[in-house]
Amino acid sequence: MSGGVEVKPLPHIPGSELSGVVERIGTHVTSIKEGDRAIVYSRVFDGTCDMCLNQSEMLCRNGGIIGVITNGGFAEYISVPERNVFKIPDEMDWDLAASTSISILTAFHALKEASLKVNDCLIVFGASGNTGIMAL
């Protein structure tokens, strides 16, 4: 345990913000092909628990984060489920792509939870970090 979060395996390769080129696909993969530029949604989720079925897979009771409960993006290669991989446009910068899974989706989730309406006022604390910038 490290700070209340179980990290495995050990020794551990971290990295939860991933982008890269698909090197190889499984025999049943249809949504992405070898050579595609892609990002990895870093949440591991089972799709069957009450949180997943309530469209809150980021809170999956049996899940976690790639790079925390599994080895992560600092590895030379990583194997992830097809549902976690999304093709990105050729013109998308690698750094922006890598930060999408955590910074953009965290900001999106926070803004969605805030249920803002037109003309509501929002203060973004920490708007100089990547999540704050994405919220802006």
Ligand SMILES: [Zn+2]
């Ligand atoms: Zn779940």
